[in-house]
Amino acid sequence: MPTTIDGLEDIVATHSSICDLDGKLGKLTYFGVDIHDLANHSSFEETAYLLWHGVLPTQKQLDELRQQLCANRQLPARMLDLMRLLPTTTSPMDVLRTSISALAAFDADLQNKSAEANLQRAIRLTAMLPTIVMSWEHLRNGREPLVPLPDHSHAANLLYMLSGKLPDDYTAHAMDVALILHADHELNASTFAARVTAGTLADMYASITSAIGALSGPLHGGANEQVIRTLLKIGEVDKADAYIRNALANKQRIMGFGHRVYRTEDPRATHLRAMSKELGERQKDTRWYEMSRVIEQCVKEVKGLNANVDFYSASFYYLLGFPIELDTPIFACSRISGWTAHVLEQYANNRLIRPRAEYIGPKETPYVPINQRGA
Numbered sequence: 125m126p127t128t129i130d131g132l133e134d135i136v137a138t139h140s141s142i143c144d145l146d147g148k149l150g151k152l153t154y155f156g157v158d159i160h161d162l163a164n165h166s167s168f169e170e171t172a173y174l175l176w177h178g179v180l181p182t183q184k185q186l187d188e189l190r191q192q193l194c195a196n197r198q199l200p201a202r203m204l205d206l207m208r209l210l211p212t213t214t215s216p217m218d219v220l221r222t223s224i225s226a227l228a229a230f231d232a233d234l235q236n237k238s239a240e241a242n243l244q245r246a247i248r249l250t251a252m253l254p255t256i257v258m259s260w261e262h263l264r265n266g267r268e269p270l271v272p273l274p275d276h277s278h279a280a281n282l283l284y285m286l287s288g289k290l291p292d293d294y295t296a297h298a299m300d301v302a303l304i305l306h307a308d309h310e311l312n313a314s315t316f317a318a319r320v321t322a323g324t325l326a327d328m329y330a331s332i333t334s335a336i337g338a339l340s341g342p343l344h345g346g347a348n349e350q351v352i353r354t355l356l357k358i359g360e361v362d363k364a365d366a367y368i369r370n371a372l373a374n375k376q377r378i379m380g381f382g383h384r385v386y387r388t389e390d391p392r393a394t395h396l397r398a399m400s401k402e403l404g405e406r407q408k409d410t411r412w413y414e415m416s417r418v419i420e421q422c423v424k425e426v427k428g429l430n431a432n433v434d435f436y437s438a439s440f441y442y443l444l445g446f447p448i449e450l451d452t453p454i455f456a457c458s459r460i461s462g463w464t465a466h467v468l469e470q471y472a473n474n475r476l477i478r479p480r481a482e483y484i485g486p487k488e489t490p491y492v493p494i495n496q497r498g499a
Contacts, residue, residue, distance in 0.1 A: 128482040133384060137477070138319065142175060142465050143310040150388035154308060155179070163395045168278045168303040168458070169193060175308055175465035176246060189247070190277075196251035197272035197281065200230045204259060204269065212264040216453045217340040219260045221333055224249070228329035237325075242471060245328045246464035253460050254278070257453040258285035279303055282457060287445065294406065295444065298399050302440065305392040305433065306455055308462025310385075314338040314345070318463045322470040323477040331470075335463045336456060345452040350379040351438035352448055355415055364418040372426050380435030381423050389430045396436035403443045412439035 129135055144153045152159040154171065155178050162171055169190050173181040181189065206226055210219060228234060233241055259269035270288055273281045279300035283291040318335035339345035358367045371378060383390055404410040416439050420431050441451050
C-alpha cells in the first residue's frame with residue numbers, strides 16, 4: 125500500500141480543467157480566468173457559463189443563458205406542498221437537501237443521460253436553488269413564499285425573494301460578486317462528494333444531494349455561521365481583541381481562519397473584506413467590519429493564520445439582511461454552478477472513484493462460538 129494521508133491532504137484524485145488553485149501564490153482561476161478579473165468585470169451568469177462550457181460566452185450565449193435561468197426559477201407546485209409538510213424547525217440546509225433529492229421525481233426526462241440533458245439540469249438546479257432557500261425562509265416563519273422574478277439577475281432575484289423588494293444597483297452588484305467568488309473551489313469536500321456520487325453514474329440530483337450533505341457540516345459550509353455568532357457574542361469593537369486573545373489562550377478554535385490549501389491570503393477574502401467595509405459604510409454601520417479587522421489582526425499575530433472566504437462573508441451576509449441560518453444555503457446558491465460543472469466533467473470522462481483504506485485492525489482473529497463468549 126502507498127503512504128496513507130489522513131484527510132487525503134494534497135493527494136491528487138483526478139484531472140480537471142475547471143478550477144486551478146495555487147495555495148502558495150494565493151491564486152484562483154476558473155478555466156484560466158483569474159478570480160480577481162471575474163470579480164471586477166464579470167457576472168454570476170457569465171461565470172456559470174464559463175464553468176459549464178470552459179469558455180466565456182458571447183453576448184448572444186450569455187443572453188440565452190440568462191433567459192433560461194429566469195425561465196426555470198419557479199418550483200413545481202407539488203414541491204412547495206412537500207415543503208409545507210416539513211416541521212418548521214427543520215434547518216434550511218436539511219430542507220435544501222431534501223428538496224433537491226425530491227426534484228428528481230419531477231424530471232420527466234430523468235432517464236435521458238445525454239450531455240445536453242444534464243446541462244439543462246445544471247441550469248434548472250442553479251435557477252431553482254434560491255427559490256427553495258427563500259421559500260423555506262418564508263414558510264418556516266409562517267409566510268407565503270414569493271414568486272420569483274421573471275427577469276433581473278440571479279443576484280437581484282435572490283435578494284428580492286428574501287425581502288420582497290428589489291435591491292438597488294450597488295447591493296445587487298455586491299451580491300453578484302459574492303456569488304462569483306463562491307462559485308467553485310476545486311476538490312473541496314462537497315465537490316468531491318458530488319464527483320464520487322456522479323462516478324457511480326447516479327443522476328445529477330443524487331450527486332448534488334451528496335454535495336449539500338457534505339456542505340452542511342460545520343467544518344465546511346457552516347464556518348461563516350459560527351463567525352457571525354462570534355461577532356454577535358463579542359458585540360463591541362473594543363471588546364474584540366481581549367475576547368479573541370482569551371479564546372486562543374484557552375485553545376478555542378476561531379472559525380474563518382486558515383485553509384487546507386492556501387498558505388497566503390485567500391484571494392476571495394480580499395474582495396469580501398473590501399465589500400464588508402463598503403457595505404457597512406453605506407449602511408452607516410461599520411461595527412461588524414471593524415470588529416472583524418481587530419479579530420483578523422489578532423489571529424494573524426498570535427496564530428499566523430490568514431482569514432479565509434468564510435470570515436468576511438459572515439459580516440457581508442449579515443449586512444445584506446440574511447438570517448444567520450441562511451449563510452450556508454446562500455453559499456450553496458453559488459456553489460451549485462461549480463458542483464454541476466464538476467458533475468458534468470465527471471460524466472464526460474468517468475471512472476468509478478474507489479480509493480483504498482489502510483487496515484489497522486487486528487489480524488487473524490479467531491471466531492468464538494456465542495456460547496463460549498462469556499456473560
